[in-house]
Amino acid sequence: MAKPRISDAVGGEAVRRALATVADRDTEATAVRYLLQVLADAAPGNSVEVRVPPFGAVQCIEGPGHTRGTPPNVVETDALTWLAIATGGDTWQHAIEHGRISASGSRADLASLLPVIWDAAGTGE
Template identity: 60%
Template sequence: MKHALDALDRGEEPQRAVLRDAVRALLAELSHRAPGRSVEVRVPPFGAIQCVAGPRHTRGTPPNVVETDPITWVLVATERVSWADALRDGRLRASGIRTDLTEYLPLGEQGPED
């Protein structure tokens, strides 16, 4: 993940595989921090998870959905861009009463090996 963040901090787009790995690592960490199945977080084309405790969704379109692009997800998940700013700018879409994930952020507290 460090390589993706380094590239973004330089204003560059990370290589596709680096970005994919960062997105998936951050989604995995979110699912660990917020276990459950009431919110679906979608970051196409790299991944989607269900998280946050509450009523489980089983059929059709989930009532609580967060969706964004990979770069925005990495920036928001690591708090380089605030949740509110990404929502306001339309880079992040969140529908449903459980979709504010700010209490679980930042994700990806990286160490020297990341």
């Protein structure tokens, strides 16, 4: 069974709240999961796994996939860094240079996909 999707209205509001203040854990989790969902929608596939523990992970980007064990292309970061790079508050390169992202594998460079385009107005359009 597929995970339920986060609507643009709910996700957008969570992202706005998470960026505006120190968000509670549930708001931060929803914001992270929503932006991961947006990334996976923008770059469908299963050759790269993007992990933001403890809140979520998605597979994205077309190419050779994996079915078991640790995937060959993995990106991992913390929630605050993910929120920053996914919304344009920081860049992929800057976060990599400062050790806030772990990226392994030949396809594990998300620079061209960030920031993601999300429904900042929360209108669903």
